Amino acid sequence: MLRLILASLLAAIAVPTLASDVQPLTIGNETIAPGTRADFRLNVPAFGEEPGTFIPVTVIHGKETGPVLAAVAGVHGYEFPPILAADRLADRIDPADLTGTVILVRIANIPSYEGKSPHLNPVDGKNLNRSFPGSRSGTSTERIADILSREVVARADFLLDLHCGDGAEYLEPFVGVYGGPLATNFQLALEVGKGFGFPNVVRYSMNTQAQVDTGRSLNRQGVASGIPTVLVEYGQNGRRDEEFVAGIVTGVENALSILGIWDEPRQNVPPVLRRFESTTAARASHSGLFYPAEPERRYWFKGDLIGTIRDYSGEEVEQIYSPIDGYALYGITGPPVREGWSVATIGNPIDGF
Numbered sequence: 001m002l003r004l005i006l007a008s009l010l011a012a013i014a015v016p017t018l019a020s021d022v023q024p025l026t027i028g029n030e031t032i033a034p035g036t037r038a039d040f041r042l043n044v045p046a047f048g049e050e051p052g053t054f055i056p057v058t059v060i061h062g063k064e065t066g067p068v069l070a071a072v073a074g075v076h077g078y079e080f081p082p083i084l085a086a087d088r089l090a091d092r093i094d095p096a097d098l099t100g101t102v103i104l105v106r107i108a109n110i111p112s113y114e115g116k117s118p119h120l121n122p123v124d125g126k127n128l129n130r131s132f133p134g135s136r137s138g139t140s141t142e143r144i145a146d147i148l149s150r151e152v153v154a155r156a157d158f159l160l161d162l163h164c165g166d167g168a169e170y171l172e173p174f175v176g177v178y179g180g181p182l183a184t185n186f187q188l189a190l191e192v193g194k195g196f197g198f199p200n201v202v203r204y205s206m207n208t209q210a211q212v213d214t215g216r217s218l219n220r221q222g223v224a225s226g227i228p229t230v231l232v233e234y235g236q237n238g239r240r241d242e243e244f245v246a247g248i249v250t251g252v253e254n255a256l257s258i259l260g261i262w263d264e265p266r267q268n269v270p271p272v273l274r275r276f277e278s279t280t281a282a283r284a285s286h287s288g289l290f291y292p293a294e295p296e297r298r299y300w301f302k303g304d305l306i307g308t309i310r311d312y313s314g315e316e317v318e319q320i321y322s323p324i325d326g327y328a329l330y331g332i333t334g335p336p337v338r339e340g341w342s343v344a345t346i347g348n349p350i351d352g353f
């Protein structure tokens with residue numbers, strides 16, 4: 001039964017043809033022949049006073065026609081497990097084994113990575129994950145977003161956006177699956193998301209165009225492009241633990257198997273433990289030093305004390321309480337906190353989807 005369901009879900013994106021029909025893939029200035037791999041840089045031109053940069057990419061183009069999967073690491077350059085996973089995946093996937101194509105963006109945000117800068121591109125101080133679809137004549141971050149939108153997302157049939165907790169940020173492993181009336185093929189995205197074996201799955205239902213457009217993330221660029229999209233989050237606090245890297249690698253490999261791109265059997269992974277419909281933020285109203293009340297706690301009831309903020313003179317100025325009953329998927333470990341930040345982003349529990 002599952003095979004039948006999957007076959008019908010895949011019918012929308014997989015276009016099986018004779019091997020002789022496979023066309024070279026052109027991306028940026030590169031043309032990749034069927035059955036080969038290419039490692040190259042997408043050029044992000046200089047503009048105005050700002051220097052240019054580049055995006056290192058590996059394309060693995062199969063000998064037979066099939067779906068194109070884009071897996072993007074390093075939208076946040078201080079999130080190392082996805083970057084290490086991409087480096088490992090490039091060596092593990094042989095183009096001779098593929099029915100379809102993998103576009104592996106090794107590090108989307110080189111200025112953030114080389115600047116060792118959490119969340120932001122130090123050239124213009126912007127968050128790439130709020131800057132899509134970007135602009136050719138914009139600032140550094142907007143020009144990176146523009147290249148990713150046109151050269152990567154627009155060529156893909158399925159998008160995996162690989163992240164983790166950034167510096168001074170805890171995170172429980174989860175996949176975010178885009179659904180609702182403005183998203184495409186939620187069921188296929190969910191099947192791929194479950195293949196990661198992470199304990200938590202969040203459905204982000206895209207019900208209004210404003211949700212897709214406001215501070216548009218790479219994920220929402222995938223939604224806007226009409227392709228099934230999964231956000232992958234494993235790792236925390238700027239660390240590079242093997243557990244995080246291996247979890248992402250297994251998940252991407254399972255995604256390739258589920259999508260019919262790779263002929264390797266799907267690897268065994270644990271089932272989903274918790275399901276959520278979007279998230280609710282517990283926000284700070286002050287800047288200063290954040291003191292979590294119980295740093296290891298993840299389950300919260302509405303009204304529980306999550307933490308306190310002391311201002312820069314040492315006076316306690318705020319107590320932050322949980323706005324809902326739920327499970328904290330990620331949050332800040334502190335001490336830095338700024339007015340408006342979410343100190344805990346709490347999944348809204350639901351029974352299933």
Ligand SMILES: [Zn+2]
Nearest residue numbers: 076079163164
């Ligand atoms: Zn991130």
